[in-house]
Amino acid sequence: ISWCSWEFKFIELDDAFSTGSSIMPQKKNPDICELVRGKTGRVYGDLMTLLTVMKGLPLAYDKDMQEDKECVFDAIDTVSMCLKVLPDMLSTMTVLTENMAAAGRRGFINATDCADYLTKKGMPFRDAYKLTGGLVARCIREGRTLEQLSLEELQEESPLFDEGFYAAVDLLNAVKRRNTWGGPSPEQTQEQIAQAREFVKNHRKQD
Template sequence: MEKLWAGRAQAATSKIADDFNSSIHIDCRMYRQDITGSLAHAAMLAAKGILSQADLAAITTGLEGILADLDSGALAIDPTAEDIHMFVEAELTKRIGDAGKRLHTARSRNDQVATDLRLYLRDACASLQGQIKALLEAIYEQAKANQDAIMPGYTHLQRAQPVCFAHHLLAWAAMLQRDVTRLQDAVARMNYSPLGCCALAGTTYDTDRAMTAAALGFDGVCQNSMDGVSDRDFCVEILSALALVMMHLSRFSEEIILWSSWEFKFVELDDGFTTGSSIMPQKKNPDMAELVRGKTGRVYGDLMGTLTMLKGLPLAYNKDMQEDKEAIFDAIDTVSQCLGVFAPMVRTMKPLKANMYAAAQKGFINATDLADYLTCKGMPFRSAYKLTGQLVAKCIAEGKVLEDVSLEEYRSLSELFDQDVYEAIDLAACVARRTSEGGTGPASVTAQLQQLETFLAKM
């Protein structure tokens, strides 16, 4: 294939250099965006009298035919092309002749690739938001069905206070909702058209950048042509948002791994989302959650690689920027794959409520409520705290829980204890009394479910 820059160079590029320079194997996925941008550019050129109507008709028919053939598989992308832009232009010229050579008037590959990438990432972010929504829906279903399941809440991985399983799950929903809004914010900042910035300085042609921006669904145009072609902030911002998505999925994975272990046994994962062992027949491994946890580092690497690639670049475009696509595409693919398996894994996991409740009892996580009980009866909190701690130590030594202590034993420690102590330390009552907004009490959990329902309805 003849190079687009043929004329200046007197000798052919080395095959080794050609292979090293080529990006067709990476940016070929942007063929739809490249053709869409070219159609808008051609329409603008014709509207400004730079292209004839006959040329516009030929270019439009040619590009639409290329798109249809690529979609159907009738046309294969030439792996020897340097990039998707050169491939489309060469194929168009082959089909319609000289009219195809006029398409690139008043633009450069620099603004073309920047436009294609923004269009592609806009579509990809919309798709990822849809996948996060599917996971949020799975969390919503599990939370709504398990508002009565009491489990220990943890700090330092030590049993701390009782919570309902729904409340715990809704903490992950809160994080994922922020992930959605971060992607939306990143897209809003990205949604400005660099098309027409050309190589770096704009063009001498009388173009209408606002026309192409509107046709492509952008909110406006990049105001500085040098920034328009060299800006990759949007890649970094989206990568950062995706790294946070993976961090949340990784933390959630860690809990699922713990919960499904025999040491916890709070949930049972569906067989469809576990694997077995080649030697140990009893094993049921949470490999999907472990892989998500492992792939998180990959997305972190994509973010750090992009930041490092950009950190020393002068204005305007530099070939280093070709590295942006491999990183951002890898991150998108990885996050999409992880979300694709995570939502059904959460939807099909079975909470084991009896095990959760037993763990809550054995963890003495109602000790704070016992201390509060004494405080409400007039004992200073520090005194109540000390007495409760002594009682917990006694229960541990005797192999029983606070609920097993007789009223006589309680009253031997303080006359403030009465029959109502058992209501005070009942785990369900402990949960129900936490009525503060955002807490684990029933009214609060209902409100959190309603908020999530509203959020999902607006997506």
């Protein structure tokens, strides 16, 4: 829902899964997402009903427990209904990658990579940390990103900077370098997806 908003605009849902606003013609509401979010309250209610029914019962069957069926069936029906519509919604949505990349650059998530770059060049990390912080502060004042600083501007701060800086702070390269277990690199992401698919496959076999 947040990613659909104008503040983020990272994704756009297909018209089949959204509607216009009753008062703002430019608005596109992520209806399915909002309805599923609303259903969470209902499922939470079912959980609280079940917990309340079972609270304090002795170790045996009690007549109270006939009240557990309705809330369990309702929760299963509600979740199943939500899950049926989500695959089509996700498969038809448009991912606005340029907006995501721009947001990443504005967030200076590659500042650590800048400090690491200087450290690998021989600068003590404490100095690289301080220098990078100054560069980020300058970018914020001037409305720029680290990638937009010229080599001349960078070398005014340290002669260690060279053309390799831009590859070091490239967002995609920064993600690829974090190729540790559970990390965000493409390889690790594919591994996590494969594990999720295997989990679903095994779950279906059990059903």
